[in-house]
Amino acid sequence: MFQMTLHRFPxxxxxxGRTISSALLGVRTxxxxxxNDKRRVERRYLKYAGVGMQFGIAIALFTLGGRWLDGQFPxxxxxxxxxxxxxxxxxxxxxxxxxxxxxxxxxKQ
Numbered sequence: 422m423f424q425m426t427l428h429r430f431p432x433x434x435x436x437x438g439r440t441i442s443s444a445l446l447g448v449r450t451x452x453x454x455x456x457n458d459k460r461r462v463e464r465r466y467l468k469y470a471g472v473g474m475q476f477g478i479a480i481a482l483f484t485l486g487g488r489w490l491d492g493q494f495p496x497x498x499x500x501x502x503x504x505x506x507x508x509x510x511x512x513x514x515x516x517x518x519x520x521x522x523x524x525x526x527x528x529k530q
Contacts, residue, residue: 472520476513483509 487505491498 469521472517476517479513479516480506480509 487502490501
């Protein structure tokens with residue numbers, strides 16, 4: 422019977438971007454694939470960083486808007502600042518949960 426054996430030492434194959442033995446075995450060893458995996462992980466973290474920035478900016482803008490409205494209506498001074506903060510906090514939290522957990526639900530399906 423005919424039996425095929427592979428060399429123990431790697432033989433480079435530039436067309437495939439990996440060694441012949443790893444190409445025949447289906448093993449991924451290219452540097453470009455490792456870089457793509459790192460980029461995929463970095464994109465995921467950058468997405469979460471963007472969600473955090475969006476949350477912080479929304480709170481800052483709504484609170485500053487509330488302070489401006491408190492300046493326009495001095496009798497109700499802390500009301501609009503607190504209301505602006507509360508609206509931004511609740512809206513930002515809902516958006517944060519939807520963007521973080523919603524994307525994970527889509528990936529599972």
